Every structure is written in C-alpha cells, then in structure tokens.
Amino acid sequence: MLSFDEKRKIINGFAALEEKPVSMKRYNYHYPASKREKTVLVKHLHPNGNGFVYAPYLEESAKLDKEGYVNIYDVTEAELIQLIEQALTYMDSDGGAYQEGDTFVYQNDTGELLKLVFENKMWIVYAYDNVEAVFKSLDQAESYLADEGFFEEQE
Template sequence: MLTFEEKKEIIRRFPELTEKPISMNRLNYHFEGSRYEKKIVVEKLHPNGNGFVYVGDLLAYDADDRGLVNIRDFDETQLVEVIEDAIMYLSEVDEPKEEVVIEESWKNHKNDQLLLVHEEPFWNVYHAFNLEESFGTKEDAEQYLREEGFKKEK
C-alpha cells in the first residue's frame, strides 16, 4: 500500500488538479476543467492512506452509489490509471446526437395526407400531429400505407 506522501506525489503529477486541504489533515484534489458540476477527482485523501477517486459510472470500477472508488490499497499504476480515467470522464461532453428524421408525405385518392417519420428506432405514421401507427421497419410502414390506399407523393 502506498503511503499518504507517495499518493500525494503521484497525484501532484497531474497539473490539472488543484490540491485543497480539508478537515482532519485530509486533502481534496479539484479538476477545474470539469465539464460538469462535479469537480473533485480525489476526495478525502487521509494521512492513513485512505481516500476516494470519483469515477462516476465507469464500468471498469466497482464504485459506490456516489461514483467513488476507494484507493486505500491501490498501487502506483492503479492510482495513475484511475485518476487518468476520472479526468477523462469529467472532460467528456455528451454531444447531442443529430436526429435524422426522414419524412415522407403519402396521400390517398381523397387527398387525405399521412406523414411517414423515422423516429429512432421506429417508423411512425402521423395524421397531422396524431400518431396513427408505429412500425419497426420502413417496409412494414410502407406496406401498411399502401394497404390503406395511400401513395407516396413525389
């Protein structure tokens, strides 16, 4: 097990972390570059060697319900790796995925209009703003529309 001083030396290798003393001679290390409200990477590092690193919901770690993993028995390699992962985790931004909507207009002989819209993972048929039917594939949706007497507008 690494000592308190050894853990501090390792953590200080990360210039993006700021050391902040807290009660009972413990230390927190903040990551001001966090893209989230959460800023503390290393939490409550104690002179007895106990402490926690925030890993959120990263599957590689057995974190508690607050997203913290205990680093008491970590060796140097494990400590460096968990801190790197934590910083990466707090640096990532969940970019909204661009929604691809395919919209087709279908009309019947009375000039009634239905819209075929792709809303992952479904193909939905709308009459105005009302959902009429929903299908797992475009082919099924198109078959339904044809059976109901509709043709795709060009």
C-alpha cells in the same frame, strides 16, 4: 500499498488538479476545468492512505459509493495513475456526442418496444411512459437491453 505521501506525490503530479486541505488532515483535489458539474476528482485523501477517486464510468460491479467514487486504499501506482487519467477524460467530456432527448427504439422477438432516451446526461430505458432502468453510459444501457433480448430497430 502506497503510502499517503506516495499517493499525494502522484496526485500532485497532475498539474490540472488543485490540492485543497479539508478536515482531519485530509485533502481534496479539484479539477476546475471539468465540463461536468462535479469538480472534485480525488476526495478525502487521508494520512492513513485512504481516499477516493471519482469514477462513475466504471462498470456497475465496481465498488462505487453513492456519489460515484471508488476507494484507493490499496491501489498500485499504475492503478492510481490510470484511475486519475480516466477520471480526467470523463470530466473533460460533457456526455459525449449525444444531445438531450436523443431517442432510440429497441424491439425484442415478440414485438415489444422499449425506448432508450438520453436525458440529464444519463441513459434512460422506458417501457411506454414508465422508467424501466437508468444507466450512466450508453454501453451499460445497450448491454442491459441485449441481455433482456432487445435490439435496436433498423430503419
């Protein structure tokens, strides 16, 4: 396990991040150039080695808190660097090449239709006018639809 000082040195190695002290001797690291609403990339790095990296892009099986942060208590140096690099890439994007309201229609073998709509930087699956599911990424939404037997209609 990396110590607090080792983690702090690694995080401070990213020039784009700004270190800001918070309560109980903890530090947050802000990414002011973020194209997303969130600017805190690392939150609550504590002298006991605990802390969190913003990672809403990780698979749903990852242990994320309700705000989309993953715990870095027992990560390796390589894992910490990778998490920060991925978070920077994510925060540098504004949701991808999709525009608000982009809609795709999916159909199963029995002819049922579902709509996949890009809204508020999220992918929403609609059955008629009802929300069926909400996903943070297109890959997650498409995987869900495929698991349920739905495939994009070809024009």
